[in-house]
Amino acid sequence: MKLLLITQYFPPEVGAPQNRLSELALRLIKEGVEITVLTAMPNYPQMEIHKEYLGKKYCEDQFYDCKVYRSAIYVSKSKSIAARLRNYLSFVWSSYRCGATKIKGDFDAVFCESPPLFLGISAYFIAKKKKAKFIFNVSDLWPESAEKLGIVKNNLFLKAATILEEFLYKKAALITGQTKGITNNISSRFPSKKVYWLPNGVDLKFYDPANFSDNWRIQNNFKSDDVLFLYGGILGYAQGLELIIHTANELKDHPKIKFILLGSGPEKEKLLALKEKLLLDNVIFMNPVPKDQMPSIISSIDCSIVPLKKLDLFLGAIPSKIFECLSMETPILLGVDGEAKGLFIDDADAGIYFEPENIQELKNGVLKLAVDNKLRKKMGENGRIYVNDYFNRNQIAKELKSCLEDLF
Numbered sequence: 001m002k003l004l005l006i007t008q009y010f011p012p013e014v015g016a017p018q019n020r021l022s023e024l025a026l027r028l029i030k031e032g033v034e035i036t037v038l039t040a041m042p043n044y045p046q047m048e049i050h051k052e053y054l055g056k057k058y059c060e061d062q063f064y065d066c067k068v069y070r071s072a073i074y075v076s077k078s079k080s081i082a083a084r085l086r087n088y089l090s091f092v093w094s095s096y097r098c099g100a101t102k103i104k105g106d107f108d109a110v111f112c113e114s115p116p117l118f119l120g121i122s123a124y125f126i127a128k129k130k131k132a133k134f135i136f137n138v139s140d141l142w143p144e145s146a147e148k149l150g151i152v153k154n155n156l157f158l159k160a161a162t163i164l165e166e167f168l169y170k171k172a173a174l175i176t177g178q179t180k181g182i183t184n185n186i187s188s189r190f191p192s193k194k195v196y197w198l199p200n201g202v203d204l205k206f207y208d209p210a211n212f213s214d215n216w217r218i219q220n221n222f223k224s225d226d227v228l229f230l231y232g233g234i235l236g237y238a239q240g241l242e243l244i245i246h247t248a249n250e251l252k253d254h255p256k257i258k259f260i261l262l263g264s265g266p267e268k269e270k271l272l273a274l275k276e277k278l279l280l281d282n283v284i285f286m287n288p289v290p291k292d293q294m295p296s297i298i299s300s301i302d303c304s305i306v307p308l309k310k311l312d313l314f315l316g317a318i319p320s321k322i323f324e325c326l327s328m329e330t331p332i333l334l335g336v337d338g339e340a341k342g343l344f345i346d347d348a349d350a351g352i353y354f355e356p357e358n359i360q361e362l363k364n365g366v367l368k369l370a371v372d373n374k375l376r377k378k379m380g381e382n383g384r385i386y387v388n389d390y391f392n393r394n395q396i397a398k399e400l401k402s403c404l405e406d407l408f
Contacts, residue, residue: 232298303333
């Protein structure tokens with residue numbers, strides 16, 4: 001089987017979709033699927049084209065056993081909707097041109113990652129040209145999420161985006177969704193379509209606590225009796241990370257409890273300013289690191305905080321950092337209701353739930369875990385067992401291959 005994966009996000013960029021898609025591709029290759037990747041020039045999350053790709057409109061790379069084609073993309077540090085649209089649409093055009101003229105031969109299937117929703121336009125027409133099945137993978141319900149987050153308010157634009165979304169669903173031979181909330185939403189709207197749950201997962205060999213020590217803690221001058229609570233990931237609006245800053249302010253009289261925000265994103269400057277305003281020395285900001293450094297960091301902390309804003313939109317959300325932390329036997333403080341709470345708190349008993357955006361509940365959870373090392377250890381062990389049983393990336397790839405074979 002020959003599959004063309006089209007995505008705006010791919011290594012050497014770091015981030016959740018980059019990790020998820022590259023890991024899936026490599027495992028499908030092990031299952032006998034021939035994978036080709038069509039992606040953009042690396043730029044995310046700094047929104048700067050990586051130095052070695054500057055000035056290029058097109059190039060070919062190799063990612064392990066994947067042939068990777070890269071095409072031009074407009075990038076800007078501007079947060080305006082106009083700049084974001086230009087970013088998305090520039091890659092729609094360049095990816096189609098690359099797929100139509102540079103990538104030779106036919107494919108059995110074209111697998112497109114959304115968001116950005118607009119990339120489905122390019123993927124659909126490339127699939128037609130390549131005489132391939134069109135598979136639309138939905139990791140976020142867009143434009144619904146953009147509307148509910150207040151990112152897009154123009155009703156005409158939202159209506160047009162909804163028309164495009166429905167068109168792509170109708171044209172897809174298979175729709176895959178990252179969470180059950182996503183698949184249930186699409187199935188309820190398009191009951192005749194084949195919709196498949198394609199969850200995120202984890203590489204349990206890479207994220208194995210037996211292979212790492214707490215050297216990172218020592219190297220970064222944390223004391224052995226410090227209790228470290230980490231948020232690692234995009235510093236964005238949806239996460240509501242001011243919650244962590246305000247919780248840290250409430251816990252200033254507990255000097256051993258420290259909060260680490262590791263990452264970059266559009267809200268970083270605002271969060272730094274809030275820290276300075278509150279004169280906090282128990283909040284530490286750190287820059288993003290390559291993926292291969294994350295296991296040692298997770299191994300060195302005591303708990304991972306996983307927050308999202310209190311919106312119905314997020315009842316089906318499952319942040320990818322959950323899998324990596326649980327695989328490393330690190331418990332979570334989960335501020336995400338719905339599907340994630342049901343899986344990782346109610347079923348797995350791998351952490352403590354707090355109501356999204358509730359400072360007092362997060363504070364209570366921090367204090368409970370900070371003083372109870374045995375509880376942290378037990379919840380961490382529960383987490384690794386659970387993700388091994390239900391979210392092992394090797395098994396996910398095998399099951400997806402079987403689903404793809406059913407299309408032919």
